[in-house]
Amino acid sequence: MRNFTFQNTTKLIFGRGTIAKLAQEIPAHARLLLAFGGGSVKRNGVYDQVVAALKGREWVEFWGIEPNPRVETLRKAVALGKEHDVDFVLAVGGGSVADATKLIASSIRSALDPWDLVLNENKLGEILPFATVMTLPATGSEMNRGAVISNDATGEKFAFYSRYPEFSILDPETTFSLPDEQIAYGICDTFVHVMEQYMTTTGQSPLMDRWAEGVLQTLIEVAPRIRADKHNYDAMADYMLSATMGLNGFIALGVSQDWATHMIGHELTALEGISHGQTLAIILPALLRVLRDQKQDKLVQYGERVWGIVEGSPAERAKTAIERTEEFFRSLGLATRLCELGVGEKTVEEIVRRFSSRGTVLGEGRNVDAEKVAEVLRLCRS
Amino acid sequence: MRNFTFQNTTKLIFGRGTIAKLAQEIPAHARLLLAFGGGSVKRNGVYDQVVAALKGREWVEFWGIEPNPRVETLRKAVALGKEHDVDFVLAVGGGSVADATKLIASSIRSALDPWDLVLNENKLGEILPFATVMTLPATGSEMNRGAVISNDATGEKFAFYSRYPEFSILDPETTFSLPDEQIAYGICDTFVHVMEQYMTTTGQSPLMDRWAEGVLQTLIEVAPRIRADKHNYDAMADYMLSATMGLNGFIALGVSQDWATHMIGHELTALEGISHGQTLAIILPALLRVLRDQKQDKLVQYGERVWGIVEGSPAERAKTAIERTEEFFRSLGLATRLCELGVGEKTVEEIVRRFSSRGTVLGEGRNVDAEKVAEVLRLCRS
Numbered sequence: 001m002r003n004f005t006f007q008n009t010t011k012l013i014f015g016r017g018t019i020a021k022l023a024q025e026i027p028a029h030a031r032l033l034l035a036f037g038g039g040s041v042k043r044n045g046v047y048d049q050v051v052a053a054l055k056g057r058e059w060v061e062f063w064g065i066e067p068n069p070r071v072e073t074l075r076k077a078v079a080l081g082k083e084h085d086v087d088f089v090l091a092v093g094g095g096s097v098a099d100a101t102k103l104i105a106s107s108i109r110s111a112l113d114p115w116d117l118v119l120n121e122n123k124l125g126e127i128l129p130f131a132t133v134m135t136l137p138a139t140g141s142e143m144n145r146g147a148v149i150s151n152d153a154t155g156e157k158f159a160f161y162s163r164y165p166e167f168s169i170l171d172p173e174t175t176f177s178l179p180d181e182q183i184a185y186g187i188c189d190t191f192v193h194v195m196e197q198y199m200t201t202t203g204q205s206p207l208m209d210r211w212a213e214g215v216l217q218t219l220i221e222v223a224p225r226i227r228a229d230k231h232n233y234d235a236m237a238d239y240m241l242s243a244t245m246g247l248n249g250f251i252a253l254g255v256s257q258d259w260a261t262h263m264i265g266h267e268l269t270a271l272e273g274i275s276h277g278q279t280l281a282i283i284l285p286a287l288l289r290v291l292r293d294q295k296q297d298k299l300v301q302y303g304e305r306v307w308g309i310v311e312g313s314p315a316e317r318a319k320t321a322i323e324r325t326e327e328f329f330r331s332l333g334l335a336t337r338l339c340e341l342g343v344g345e346k347t348v349e350e351i352v353r354r355f356s357s358r359g360t361v362l363g364e365g366r367n368v369d370a371e372k373v374a375e376v377l378r379l380c381r382s
Numbered sequence: 383m384r385n386f387t388f389q390n391t392t393k394l395i396f397g398r399g400t401i402a403k404l405a406q407e408i409p410a411h412a413r414l415l416l417a418f419g420g421g422s423v424k425r426n427g428v429y430d431q432v433v434a435a436l437k438g439r440e441w442v443e444f445w446g447i448e449p450n451p452r453v454e455t456l457r458k459a460v461a462l463g464k465e466h467d468v469d470f471v472l473a474v475g476g477g478s479v480a481d482a483t484k485l486i487a488s489s490i491r492s493a494l495d496p497w498d499l500v501l502n503e504n505k506l507g508e509i510l511p512f513a514t515v516m517t518l519p520a521t522g523s524e525m526n527r528g529a530v531i532s533n534d535a536t537g538e539k540f541a542f543y544s545r546y547p548e549f550s551i552l553d554p555e556t557t558f559s560l561p562d563e564q565i566a567y568g569i570c571d572t573f574v575h576v577m578e579q580y581m582t583t584t585g586q587s588p589l590m591d592r593w594a595e596g597v598l599q600t601l602i603e604v605a606p607r608i609r610a611d612k613h614n615y616d617a618m619a620d621y622m623l624s625a626t627m628g629l630n631g632f633i634a635l636g637v638s639q640d641w642a643t644h645m646i647g648h649e650l651t652a653l654e655g656i657s658h659g660q661t662l663a664i665i666l667p668a669l670l671r672v673l674r675d676q677k678q679d680k681l682v683q684y685g686e687r688v689w690g691i692v693e694g695s696p697a698e699r700a701k702t703a704i705e706r707t708e709e710f711f712r713s714l715g716l717a718t719r720l721c722e723l724g725v726g727e728k729t730v731e732e733i734v735r736r737f738s739s740r741g742t743v744l745g746e747g748r749n750v751d752a753e754k755v756a757e758v759l760r761l762c763r764s
Contacts, residue, residue: 001397001615001619004394012386012387012635014388014635015383203616205619205623207624210593213592214595215589218589234383237383238587238588241383241587250632253396
């Protein structure tokens with residue numbers, strides 16, 4: 001096991017009716033900025049619950065944070081926060097709103113442009129405290145320091161690290177009204193978060209392996225229940241908890257990580273506007289096929305423990321494990337090939353060009369270079 | 383899944399050579415009280431590492447915290463802390479020293495006797511920040527709020543809840559010199575901590591079930607490796623991590639808990655001085671036998687997932703799962719019957735009398751009353 005340092009200070013408030021606890025968690029005299037997405041929280045009753053919980057408080061509202069939040073939008077939120085001299089930011093929505101809030105809270109007291117902070121985290125100064133009311137389980141943003149921010153002007157999409165949310169409220173009932181495809185993207189996103197922290201090499205930590213496998217098994221177990229009935233509270237609760245636990249550091253103690261699938265997927269989102277979870281369903285199986293020899297031992301362990309694959313040679317078992325993974329994504333209703341979404345050679349070439357010009361090498365073995373990225377993308381084309 | 387609130391703020395610093403990080407974690411001008419056990423840290427080099435890390439700092443030392451720390455001892459540590467007006471307490475040792483430190487840190491700024499605070503947590507006032515250098519994986523005390531404190535004068539042993547350690551440093555190499563029986567007690571303690579949070583009813587949370595099973599599987603996997611070679615760093619590291627993760631709240635999100643085994647075991651320690659881990663090895667199998675019908679579904683799940691038991695009727699599988707658990711404890715070199723330790727009817731009667739007079743009912747079903755406690759104790763007599 002590798003040496004590690006771990007600390008996650010977020011308070012998790014989980015369950016039915018917990019939005020009512022907002023008032024007791026936010027400091028009494030806080031000047032609040034509330035950050036929202038496109039308006040679904042007005043239709044599903046979440047906004048009304050928040051307003052009821054904050055009765056007697058004052059706040060300003062910023063609406064319109066989009067999926068894959070753009071710095072162009074967030075600059076407006078930062079300006080609003082500065083104008084009203086707010087000192088606490090509350091995100092109400094999904095992972096995009098939570099991610100956006102991390103950059104907003106980091107920028108309100110800064111003289112720098114938010115994109116400067118994304119590019120230069122060493123320039124981070126005072127970060128306002130912030131919290132989330134999470135309505136879409138997927139990104140784990142409610143209990144980690146990370147965010148992913150896009151820049152329309154440059155066509156870029158980068159990770160950014162701020163501080164932990166003070167608290168996050170997760171009421172599984174707020175997810176009942178999510179569109180089917182959002183749930184599918186979210187389950188896939190959670191699954192791949194876990195795979196990025198797990199599908200590396202064997203023998204690093206038996207405990208972390210078991211915990212990662214436990215999240216994967218749980219997702220496989222609850223996904224069909226959720227597809228059968230989105231109002232199944234217990235299934236949604238376990239999916240929501242899995243999404244949080246899948247990316248809050250709990251399964252990454254002392255082990256190496258990969259993240260190549262995410263890095264390639266981000267480019268597909270930046271260039272083609274494909275939903276994040278959907279990009280992962282396409283990239284992961286192809287990446288595993290390209291790296292099958294390197295990851296074979298772990299693929300065999302994964303196949304046996306998560307999918308019950310115990311027959312065949314190690315190479316065959318690894319191959320079957322990848323097939324089962326792709327089938328799982330398809331069972332969620334997701335595409336697993338670029339051609340299904342009309343993405344062609346031009347996009348593939350541009351992504352390869354970007355990795356090549358950046359000189360990035362990805363993966364736990366630091367061997368996924370532009371050439372390997374090209375191999376992955378061509379393999380998932382058709 | 384039940385509603386829950388979770389927050390664990392402890393910073394975990396894990397791995398080889400990490401004691402050297404002490405100085406950067408403790409505030410620069412802290413007036414330190416260092417709390418120690420009986421002196422093993424002087425023999426195994428840990429004390430020297432701490433002294434080297436704190437070079438240039440000033441501190442007072444309190445030595446002599448015993449296993450199952452007694453309030454009589456801790457009063458002396460509190461007096462020393464008051465005398466020197468310390469404002470930070472560092473525990474160096476095992477779970478007993480960590481537990482003791484929680485009460486010491488809670489008492490130094492209080493006018494009340496420490497035992498008053500154990501009995502009346504609502505009287506807790508200012509609690510000094512504290513941290514641990516953990517040298518014996520077992521109690522999880524390095525990353526939770528709990529402690530267990532004994533009172534010699536009254537023959538009592540009670541749980542006490544303070545705050546989370548600021549940080550805990552865990553270097554698996556510090557465990558290499560532990561006596562075999564301490565390791566056996568520690569593995570058993572960790573195993574039973576997990577069982578107390580898991581062996582209740584099925585279907586509460588698939589994810590929490592998988593994570594609890596993951597800790598149990600890890601302990602079963604690493605225990606023989608550790609018995610074969612105490613200097614196996616990776617095995618010791620995973621055991622140490624399992625001990626922390628087994629009682630830091632991570633596997634208890636939204637599920638019911640039992641804790642009857644611990645409550646009965648505490649009485650055996652208080653009356654007979656039997657090591658905590660040893661009492662659990664005796665009580666758990668008997669408790670599971672007494673509650674086999676009530677816990678049958680969970681025992682069957684446990685048997686299948688943790689021990690691979692897939693043959694027989696549910697009742698037979700549950701019975702086999704309990705037998706395998708008892709065999710595991712015996713494989714650690716522990717006794718699993720009271721007669722092996724010379725405990726007789728008089729002690730059994732006194733324990734039953736205590737539960738009867740307190741009117742306590744234990745377990746997730748709140749149905750383990752004095753009569754059931756008597757049944758458990760008589761079943762594990764011979």
